[in-house]
Amino acid sequence: MSNSIDGIFDSVNISRLFADIYRDMYTSITYDKNEMQCIRTDLNKALCCNTYSMEHVSVSDVREAVSHLNAHRRDGCTSLESDHIINAGDDCLMHVAQLLNAIIYHGASSKCQYVREC
DSSP: OOOOOOTTTTTTHHHHHHHHHHHHHHHHOOOOOOHHHHHHHHHHHHHHHOSSSSSSSOOOHHHHHHHHSSOOOOTTHHHOBBHHHHHHHHHHHHHHHHHHHHHHHHOSSSSTOOOOOO
């Protein structure tokens, strides 16, 4: 059995290699930075001013986000694969939407410290 991975022998550099690959895999979806900043600004303003209803993230929002995931990606220790989420039914996506809504609703700050202009 070989003690090297991609020509790397020591455990520190092997762990760095895996960390780099893992980071690249999960940051490979492209997005527009200006659009993302506008979304953050809108969310921060809404959280500050409590303008969002409890059900802001819909199942269709979650389905749209899931459609951008890369297939066949794995978590190294729990056997969770991106395909599990990509192929999830509406019930699962509804629970994800409820979780995100709860995070948004209960994570709201009472101060406007996070508001930034777009």
